[in-house]
Amino acid sequence: MKKIIFIILMLAVLPLVITSCKKKGCTDAMASNYDANAKRDDGTCTYDPHVDPHITLSFEHNFDGSIVSSSSFNQLNYSNQAGNILSIEHLEYLVSNIKFYKSNGDSLVFSDYNLSNLSDMNSLSFELSDHVEEGSYTGIGFDLGFNSSNNISGSYTDLNAVNWSWPDMLGGGYHNMKFEGKFIDTNTDTISYAYHMGKAREITATDTTFHDNHAFIKLNTSFNIENDASISIDMNIAEWFKNPNTWDLNAYNNMLMPNYTAQIMMKDNSSNVFSWGGIVQ
Amino acid sequence: MRFNYFIIIFALLLTSCKKHEGCTDASALNYDAAANRDDGSCKYVGVNYPYELDVPSQFEQLLPAxxxxxxxxxxxxxxxxxxxxxxxxxxxxxxxxxxxxxxxxxxxxxxxxxxxxxxxxxxxxxxxxxxxxxxxxxxxxxxxxxxxxxxxxxxxxxxxxxxxxxxxxxxxxxxxxxxxxxxxxxxxxxxxxxxxxxxxxxxxxxxxxxxxxSGDSRFDQYIRGEISLTPSEFAGYNVFMDEAGGDCFHCHGDINNPLWTDNIYHNNALDATFSDLGRGAVTGNAADNGKFKTPSLRNLSYTAPYMHDGRFATLDDVINHYAVGLQNSATVDPLMKNVLSGGNQLNPQDRIDLKAFLLSLNDPNFVTNPDYQAP
Incomplete structure (x- = not known):
């Protein structure tokens, strides 16, 4: 009797022993449910949908190579091309319409915009809301400010709330940049400057016209996107005073928003302000 | 004739079918005896309900939530x-x-x-x-x-x-x-x-x-397209918005920021030396000495005197400060650009217009709104 029970038990357990030796499961290491213990594939492998990399853009600032942050504000420790000794107290600028250029001539365009404020560390980097496909690229581009189709008065609530609007009497829309500080003038007085950039109002004897004055920035450099990556972009603040127009703060310091000549000079000087800072992925 | 009867009967049928929606529960706080269809709005003693903010339409349009x-x-x-x-x-x-x-x-x-x-x-x-x-x-x-x-x-x-x-x-x-x-x-x-x-x-x-x-001043009504500004109010807004004029908007907002403040801290050139360090005493950063929060320009007729220490009794005193009274100091805001010459030198007409604009930001309904009175 005992033998019979033993045999029945053995027969019952044997299949379990056999299957445990040949564990079934997903055997593809690339699958999301890969089972390292599985010996035999059972067709259950599932795969995550492919996710393109997330890209973060971060902005870094220097004055001819000397790092600038809010901790270096309020000190007269910079000298520009014209020889003006100056401080920085406020630097805030809008970047929009970001583009990634592909080797085949196509480009990816992102609708994001970002207001970088050196007094707020968190504002200096932002993640693109859309992913960037893997591959090789030949450069990136962006608008400083909004281009004319995006520069619509009142349409960005977050920017309205921080007084980023450009006055309607000057053509409306939004500031490109607010850059303020103090400098030592020819009388050795310390006075302020407010280098605010936006639409340029031109008044002639017969007409008033408003010129779109955003700067399109293109940084040519070859890079590959393989994974989530952080791209840094450098602003050399000294360039705002340098090339092609040597900017003497004694001549141009305040009330520059309605000053057509100053606005056009700002746009001209924007061409070498930004440079590629590198990619980490 | 038969056709007319038909129209009358049809109209009667329509009105009699019309539902009056409301709270139909007699035990509710807001029971509506005239309601013949419950709309789920009944409220009861001892139960709490979400409070819906009455957000002005121009705030909804122009400002974040x-x-x-x-x-x-x-x-x-x-x-x-x-x-x-x-x-x-x-x-x-x-x-x-x-x-x-x-x-x-x-x-x-x-x-x-x-x-x-x-x-x-x-x-x-x-x-x-x-x-x-x-x-x-x-x-x-x-x-x-x-x-x-x-x-x-x-x-x-x-x-x-x-x-x-x-x-x-x-x-x-x-x-x-x-x-x-x-x-x-x-x-x-x-x-x-x-x-x-x-x-x-x-x-x-x-x-x-x-x-x-507060969102129902004359200027709010102007933003909403309900009224026109007077010529003086409009001229005053342009003084306010002109960088070569009043240049008030960099801190105090504009037609797209009806809060009329940036809610941050500036040294607006009140004093050459500080008896009250203001923001600097909070942050410990000497660069913040003499800075105080930008106040909203709404309701100025009701909120005198002005500045953090109430030093100015009238709006004319405030306008005069920015015109000729600025005091220089290490932390003075760069936007106080004419500090060495005393200020923006607004002429008498600009001052009158600027004041007219500022008074258009008064919201008389705010200061009498029964919802804000003692319960």
């Missing part, structure tokens, strides 16, 4: 409780002063034209009582002239315990509320507990304060 802390959502019972607490002298040491003693609705929730407010022990401070409105749109969420409190809830802790203001201890204040006939059940409805603590008191008052919305 109001900033309400996730851990203190607005509720009807919470707002009502906060309103009662705001007006109740029980929170002061000798039961003589409430929040409203120094923040009077008729004065845009400032203190009756006084430069400094007087506390229960007849002591005075050195800062002017701030107006209270549109606080749900203060995205930085810092309060006081120097921004020392983060969040209205934290702000409320201060005046109750301040020896020169309401001079009460929080344990005493809470004990008085706990032994009151009405408060425990009101806290229970608002927060689900009859056990009162100071956090809940500040949360209720903060809820009430977030409902104080």
């Amino acid at each position: 109001p900033s309400i802390p996730a851990n203190n959502p607005l509720t009807e019972a919470g707002v009502l409780l906060g309103r009662k607490l705001f007006y109740d002298p029980i929170l002061s040491g000798n039961n003589t002063q409430s929040c409203a003693s120094c923040h009077k609705q008729a004065n845009g929730f400032t203190d009756n034209g006084y430069q400094f407010s007087t506390g229960i022990d007849l002591l005075q401070g050195d800062r002017n009582a701030m107006p209270l409105f549109n606080m749900a749109w203060n995205y930085n969420d810092t309060y006081f002239w120097d921004g020392k409190a983060s969040g209205i809830e934290n702000q409320v802790f201060e005046p109750v315990a301040n020896p020169i203001e309401m001079h009460e201890t929080w344990p005493n204040a809470v004990a008085k509320l706990q032994s009151d006939d009405e408060y425990p059940s009101m806290f229970n409805t608002a927060f689900g507990t009859e056990t009162i603590d100071s956090n809940l008191v500040t949360m209720a008052i903060a809820q009430f304060e977030r409902t104080l919305i």
